[in-house]
Amino acid sequence: MNNWLMFFLIAFLLIIACGGTTTAPSAQKVVATRTTNSNQISQPAPAQPPGQESRPEDKYACVINPDGYCIFLGIPHGAGLKPNTDHIVDGDEVFLFSMNEAVAVNSAGEILQARGTPAFNGDELARHLEDGMTDDEKAFHRVMAIMFPIRNALMYEIGEVSHTEWDELVSELKMRGIKDKTFTDGATPKDNYYGRKDIFEVAKNPKGKDIHHDVMKFLEEAGLYFLCHVTSDNFGQMLQDTHPEGHDPCEDAKITEKIPF
Incomplete structure (x- = not known):
């Protein structure tokens, strides 16, 4: 048999055996890059945010x-919003990027869905333009950027945080009357x-007690009440509908007038 004819016959049989097509590699899921101690932060396309219910307990x-x-x-958040600025900074207050691209x-680098779920260990800020986001989504990410340093202060860095620094960190809460009172x-x-003042004093002097419940309750409620102020009524309804204990956090916040960003 002619060598060329034999070659084409073998090639034809191989194509049939493989189903007649070649399989393209699956698309790689590219996620937003977490912050590092560097001014050079890459900006890949974000992944679709997963449901909050998929997050680990x-x-x-x-x-x-x-x-x-x-x-x-746990591990402190690597970055947060510097008070009274639009600057995302690291723990040494080195500028990383602007809030409008945060x-x-x-922990997997996936953009968080805008909901009432509190911050988790491993959550970070990443650089990604907010184009296409709703006002509620933008407000959610700003709230997280403000709450990360507050969370760091109470949970990990309380020994280094002064009263003046604490007052600066919670200035956005104070402006809105969030967590004014203690009971x-x-x-x-x-x-x-x-409240804001007393939780700081408790963290500064826990008197040998495990105060994690008091700290976490402050952080979770402060974050929810903050969201109620800076998001739409529809978002507030979603917070009520998805609250694990059926509470209405925006009612609990006793807001007489919303103060948005």
Whole structure:
């Protein structure tokens, strides 16, 4: 048989055996890049945000360190919004990028869905333009950028944070009257809550106690009440509909007048 004819016959049989087509590689899922201590942050396209219900459950605890502070297990957020600016900075206050190109991402680098779920260990800020986002989504990411440093201060860095620095961190909460009051006469500890000033004092002097419940309640409620102020009524309704205990956080916040960004 002619060599060329034999070659084409073998090639034809191979194509039939493989189904007649070649399979293209699956598209790679590219996610937003987490922040690092560098001014050079890449900006790949974001992944579709997953549902918040897919996020792992955090089991919080804090341990009394040699200086007497109750320090949480976990890792501080690597960046946050510097008070009274639009600058996203790292822990050394080195400028990384602007707030209008910042989004909150989870530990896998996936952009967080705008909901009432509180920050988790591993959440960070990443550089990605907010083009195409709704006003509620932009407000959500700004709230997260403000809450990350507050979370760091209470959970990990309380020994280094001064009263003046704390007042700057919570200035957006103070402006809106969020967590102004403390109540400690509840029938059970679960009924108690601390305001901005008192939670800082408790964290500064935990008196050898595990204060993780008090700190986490402050952070979760402050974040929800903050969202109620800066998002639409429809977003507030979603916060109520998805609250794990059926609460209406915007009603609990006792807002008389919304103060948006």
